[in-house]
Amino acid sequence: xxxxxxxxxxxxxxxxxxxxxxxxxxxxxxxxxxxxxxxxxxxxxxxxxxxxxxxxxxxxxxxxxxxxxxxxxxxxxxxxxxxxxxxxxxxxxxxxxxxxxxxxxxxxxxxxxxxxxxxxxxxxxxxxxxxxxxxxxxxxxxxxxxxxxxxxxxxxxxxxxxxxxx
Amino acid sequence: xxxxxxxxxxxxxxxxxxxxxxxxxxxxxxxxxxxxxxxxxxxxxxxxxxxxxxxxxxxxxxxxxxxxxxxxxxxxxxxxxxxxxxxxxxxxxxxxxxxxxxxxxxxxxxxxxxxxxxxxxxxxxxxxxxxxxxxxxxxxxxxxxxxxxxxxxxxxxxxxxxxxxxxxxxxxxxxxxxxxxxxxxxxxxxxxxxxxxxxxxxxxxxxxxxxxxxxxxxxxxxxxxxxxxxxxxxxxxxxxxxxxxxxxxxxxxxxxxxxxxxxxxxxxxxxxxxxxxxxxxxxxxxxxxxxxxxxxxxxxxxxxxxxxxxxxxxxxxxxxxxxxxxxxxxxxxxxxxxxxxxxxxxxxxxxxxxxxxxxxxxxxxxxxxxxxxxxxxxxxxxxxxxxxxxxxxxxxxxxxxxxxxxxxxxxxxxxxxx
Numbered sequence: 001x002x003x004x005x006x007x008x009x010x011x012x013x014x015x016x017x018x019x020x021x022x023x024x025x026x027x028x029x030x031x032x033x034x035x036x037x038x039x040x041x042x043x044x045x046x047x048x049x050x051x052x053x054x055x056x057x058x059x060x061x062x063x064x065x066x067x068x069x070x071x072x073x074x075x076x077x078x079x080x081x082x083x084x085x086x087x088x089x090x091x092x093x094x095x096x097x098x099x100x101x102x103x104x105x106x107x108x109x110x111x112x113x114x115x116x117x118x119x120x121x122x123x124x125x126x127x128x129x130x131x132x133x134x135x136x137x138x139x140x141x142x143x144x145x146x147x148x149x150x151x152x153x154x155x156x157x158x159x160x161x162x163x164x165x166x
Numbered sequence: 167x168x169x170x171x172x173x174x175x176x177x178x179x180x181x182x183x184x185x186x187x188x189x190x191x192x193x194x195x196x197x198x199x200x201x202x203x204x205x206x207x208x209x210x211x212x213x214x215x216x217x218x219x220x221x222x223x224x225x226x227x228x229x230x231x232x233x234x235x236x237x238x239x240x241x242x243x244x245x246x247x248x249x250x251x252x253x254x255x256x257x258x259x260x261x262x263x264x265x266x267x268x269x270x271x272x273x274x275x276x277x278x279x280x281x282x283x284x285x286x287x288x289x290x291x292x293x294x295x296x297x298x299x300x301x302x303x304x305x306x307x308x309x310x311x312x313x314x315x316x317x318x319x320x321x322x323x324x325x326x327x328x329x330x331x332x333x334x335x336x337x338x339x340x341x342x343x344x345x346x347x348x349x350x351x352x353x354x355x356x357x358x359x360x361x362x363x364x365x366x367x368x369x370x371x372x373x374x375x376x377x378x379x380x381x382x383x384x385x386x387x388x389x390x391x392x393x394x395x396x397x398x399x400x401x402x403x404x405x406x407x408x409x410x411x412x413x414x415x416x417x418x419x420x421x422x423x424x425x426x427x428x429x430x431x432x433x434x435x436x437x438x439x440x441x442x443x444x445x446x447x448x449x450x451x452x453x454x455x456x457x458x459x460x461x462x463x464x465x466x467x468x469x470x471x472x473x474x475x476x477x478x479x480x481x482x483x484x485x486x487x488x489x490x491x492x493x494x495x496x497x498x499x500x501x502x503x504x505x506x507x508x509x510x511x512x513x514x515x516x517x518x519x520x521x522x523x524x525x526x527x528x529x530x531x532x533x534x535x536x537x538x539x540x541x542x543x544x545x546x547x548x549x550x551x552x553x554x555x556x557x558x559x560x561x562x563x564x565x566x567x568x569x570x571x572x573x574x575x576x577x578x579x580x581x582x583x584x
Contacts, residue, residue: 013351013440017548021555022527026202026232027239029209041555061352061385065548067287069206069303090356090387091287095303143189143317153305157214162313163191 003081003102003119005053007111010042014058014085015065016092018042025070034070035077053081055119057111060085063092072096082119084108084126097144100152105138168415170323171390172358175298175412179281186322186419195280195297196224197310200266202231202527203285203303205243208250210308219254220314226257226275228266233522235261236530264495264521267291267463271375272497274405278393279412283310287382288463288545293389294371294378295397296411298358300387321358321387322421328365330429335580337473338373339465339543339563341365342380343434345426347444355385357421360414362392365428371400372467379464380545383441433578436561439549447566450576456538458489458571460564461519462526465543466494468501470564475507477568477582483515484574490525490532491516516571528553541567541576 024037039046039056056062056075062085063071072095075083082102086109096103104119106126111117115130119137126135140148143165150156156164169177173184180190199207204227219225227247235241244261251258259269267288270276278296283289285307292299302316310316326345332338346353359381366374374391381389391397393411401409433447460466460474471493483489491511493499499521502508512518524531526544533553534540540552540559547559562570565579 015546015548017546017550021550021553022202022231022529023533023550023553026243026527026529027237029205029243041550061355064351064385065287065546066202067285067289067301067303068202069305072303073206087352087355089352089385091301091303091382094306098303098305141189141319153309154210154213157216157309157312161215163309163315163317165189165191165317 001121003053005055005081005117006051007055007057007113007115007117008050009111009113010056010058012059013061013064016063016068016071017065019063019071020068020074025068031073031077034074038074038078047078050079052079055117056080056083057108058083058085059108060087062088064089067091069095069099072099072101076101084111097147098153100148102148106135110135167419168417170358170418170420171296171360171412171414172298172321172323172388175279175281176318176320184320186320188320189317190320191315191317192281193315194224194283194310196275196282197307198266198270198284198286198289199227199307200231200286201229201233201244201247203307205246206304207285207307208246210305211312214308214312216308216312219256219311222255225311226259227251228259228263228269229261230265230522231527232524232529233261233520262496262520264498265463265466265523267379268467268494268498271295272404272495274407277401277405277407277409278397279410283307283316288379290381290386290389291375291379291463293381294374294391295401296391296393298388298390301382321356323358323360324354325360325362325420325423327423327425328361328363328428329425330365330427331368332365332428332431335565335583336431336433337563337565338369338376340431340434341428342377343436343444343561344431346380346384346442347434349384351383351440351442352385357386358388358390359384359386360390366391367394370469371396372469375467376464383545433563433566433580435566435576436547438547438558438560441545441547441561447562447576447578450560451578453539453576454574455487455541455570455576457532457534457540458487458567459525459532459540459542459544460567461492461494462523462544463494464545465564466492466498468498470543471498471502471507473564474568475510477565477572477579478514479510481514481572483571487571487574489516489571490519492519492525493521495521525552541570543567
């Protein structure tokens with residue numbers, strides 16, 4: 001799977017309240033509506049700036065805070081192709097895989113705002129096309145690869161009716 | 167090689183010899199969802215072609231994050247939860263019962279040795295009862311209530327060995343804020359934390375909940391504690407389930423053991439906008455406060471309200487400060503009424519709101535205005551957390567919040583405990 005997009009850079013400790021504020025997420029299950037407010041408290045224009053396939057690039061502990069699955073869902077429905085961070089908070093990481101959002105753990109210090117990126121999940125490499133740099137990806141656990149390749153945990157259950165990692 | 171508490175609980179629940187780093191499918195003893203996460207899980211349940219919950223006696227939903235409903239959008243989500251729980255025959259704690267984590271504990275749904283998931287990040291609170299409990303998202307919750315199982319990566323464990331007795335006016339909230347400030351907001355990511363030592367043993371079980379509750383604020387998957395007589399007694403009075411205490415082996419392997427002497431700890435405060443931005447209260451003393459909030463799954467229990475009442479007896483909340491108090495459950499509310507605490511707080515000028523989460527998560531019941539300073543007993547001070555990204559949230563113990571409500575400024579509470 002090859003993903004192409006432009007980098008939108010954020011810092012460390014980007015929490016789930018920044019990704020989608022609690023004041024919106026408790027109100028509705030309409031993810032398209034929630035997506036309009038993604039990252040709003042950090043950049044009110046974010047949703048207007050991004051195009052389909054663009055990437056969120058952050059530092060350490062991305063997605064810390066609440067267990068709200070609306071966070072990865074709002075990112076997916078906003079059209080973001082994947083999230084790259086030097087590390088992720090645990091619950092967000094699980095939720096992203098379960099909902100089918102590729103989350104890529106790698107050294108993000110060599111990526112700047114606006115860089116054009118190509119992510120190769122099979123080879124485990126991020127190519128920074130603007131800087132002509134290859135950045136290796138920390139490999140995903142097998143269980144997560146299985147869930148992602150099934151299209152998320154819902155589709156995994158549709159297929160098997162239970163957990164099936166054999 | 168011996169095992170940690172986490173390795174033992176995952177071994178018992180997966181039927182495998184589970185070691186840190188292993189991936190296991192484990193059976194769950196209890197599953198909880200709240201109104202911010204359960205509606206999405208109900209949708210996922212149907213999409214996954216779920217028909218029946220695996221065991222209705224092992225599932226509970228709680229309406230606490232927006233309770234009572236502040237608008238029609240939320241009302242329709244609450245209705246979805248009421249219909250689903252009624253159809254599936256599972257327990258629903260509707261508005262007014264209180265905060266999900268307090269209910270899980272005081273209603274006896276969790277006992278030592280249990281493996282529990284909750285679709286709320288502060289599910290780690292039950293670790294104080296020697297159970298492994300962790301927060302998950304809505305899809306994991308749906309998979310859990312369909313199958314009774316979930317996959318886990320068995321975490322490595324980091325031990326916090328806490329020695330020394332906390333000085334008067336210094337509480338378990340100060341201790342956990344100090345540890346988070348020391349290790350950082352991602353210092354224990356993917357890890358189980360074990361909190362032990364003389365300091366922890368000396369605390370009441372309810373004070374320990376405050377510490378386990380905030381394990382997630384250092385990134386931890388669980389905040390575990392040892393089983394002792396206090397836990398045994400606390401659980402015996404609340405649950406019919408037999409406890410299955412789990413002890414770490416003496417030769418268990420820890421990723422790291424961190425030692426602390428807490429006998430001279432000062433009251434701590436987390437400054438905006440991250441929980442690990444911690445300093446002694448003295449460094450912020452004098453900062454004017456517009457809103458003070460006592461409540462939440464961290465610090466809304468009866469002992470927290472007793473401390474607040476002790477400081478507020480015969481005093482008035484400073485003009486210019488709004489003091490909001492949310493007992494963490496109906497039982498806590500009733501106990502506080504019986505003890506005369508509610509009378510003291512209301513006479514002092516506090517506004518008592520429905521047991522629940524509202525102000526902490528910014529859904530209603532106390533959204534601050536632009537530029538305001540809020541001092542809160544909650545567990546998160548993220549920008550926008552209380553519903554306004556232009557407010558500044560500081561976190562402290564109930565004593566610090568109550569003392570500051572009286573003076574109108576951030577205040578060291580220790581003089582009230584001489």
